[in-house]
Amino acid sequence: MKLSIDRDQRYAKMRAHTATHLLHAELGKIFPDTKQAGSLVDEDLLRFDFYANNLLTPDQIRDIENNINKIIYEAYPVDLIETTFDEWVKLWAKAFFEEKYWNEVRVIRVHNGDENISVELCGWTHVSNTKDIWAFTIISQEAVASWIKRITAYTWPKVIEKLHNYEEILDWAESALDVKSYAQINEKLQKYVKENSDLQQRVESLETSSLRSALQSAESQSNADFSKIIKLSNDVNFKALWWIVKSVFPSEKSVLLFTAEWNYIISTDWSVSAKELVKKYNLRWWGSDVQAQWKDEWVLNI
Numbered sequence: 012m013k014l015s016i017d018r019d020q021r022y023a024k025m026r027a028h029t030a031t032h033l034l035h036a037e038l039g040k041i042f043p044d045t046k047q048a049g050s051l052v053d054e055d056l057l058r059f060d061f062y063a064n065n066l067l068t069p070d071q072i073r074d075i076e077n078n079i080n081k082i083i084y085e086a087y088p089v090d091l092i093e094t095t096f097d098e099w100v101k102l103w104a105k106a107f108f109e110e111k112y113w114n115e116v117r118v119i120r121v122h123n124g125d126e127n128i129s130v131e132l133c134g135w136t137h138v139s140n141t142k143d144i145w146a147f148t149i150i151s152q153e154a155v156a157s158w159i160k161r162i163t164a165y166t167w168p169k170v171i172e173k174l175h176n177y178e179e180i181l182d183w184a185e186s187a188l189d190v191k192s193y194a195q196i197n198e199k200l201q202k203y204v205k206e207n208s209d210l211q212q213r214v215e216s217l218e219t220s221s222l223r224s225a226l227q228s229a230e231s232q233s234n235a236d237f238s239k240i241i242k243l244s245n246d247v248n249f250k251a252l253w254w255i256v257k258s259v260f261p262s263e264k265s266v267l268l269f270t271a272e273w274n275y276i277i278s279t280d281w282s283v284s285a286k287e288l289v290k291k292y293n294l295r296w297w298g299s300d301v302q303a304q305w306k307d308e309w310v311l312n313i
Contacts, residue, residue, distance in 0.1 A: 021136065023054035026144045026166040029089055029137045031057045032119060033082055033147070034164065036129040037075045041067070048159045052135070055169040063160045072149050079147045082121070086142035087128060092118040099132065146170040218251055226259045226268075236288055237267045237277075245270045252276060 031052060038045055042063045049060035099116050119137055121128040138144060145167030155161045165173055181193050188199040232240045239260060247270065256278045260266045265283045269275035279285045
């Protein structure tokens, strides 16, 4: 039987694993009391879970990337040291998961000669010099549980793949926005965002005015429970309607607005309980004691 190793895969995981140690060291500068909560090392991809009460800021992510890429560029040695547990304690190496270790341990040390960059107990394979990682970039961060944050990152060559993907997006944006350079994309987008915001405000204002007029001119009925009952078209914007019903009918004790599909709004003053009315009519609902509503596509819970 012959044992063979996929060299490309091995080196890809070596790059990601040593980069994980560098990331752990950088996170320790920001969160001094943090420790590892989990880790995944794959081909030029790493995922690192750690304890922290907040996510990293964009500036902190940028600093971590810059610091690790500087360590890579400076070509610091990565030493494998087999020593005793007592000697390891003197080195202040990091151990994961509070595991119990034998007296003989394996330490991975990244250093610049005079200063330790990272010192951790580890039995996995690593590059022998930080330059062999080539490049590092963080692609995402997220909160995965209470007090546990996750960072996912790439090493070479996935860093280049990421840059190529961004370049394709920028090329598309350059063409779609009809600009001559990447530098003009931001300016053009800001202009479009402002124009879209202005148009949205105008549309919302017109829609509100239209709904007010429709409610004020609509034919209504009444019964023992509702002083005003109005049937609306099925395409009415319930989200906008929710906020204006009180102002259109400020003096009504109880108002029912509904559609043929039986989406509805019940609005009352404090003398009538909207909650009791929906119970009486056996309706599904969301709302408060003075305003209740149901719409399958859109529900607001106060």
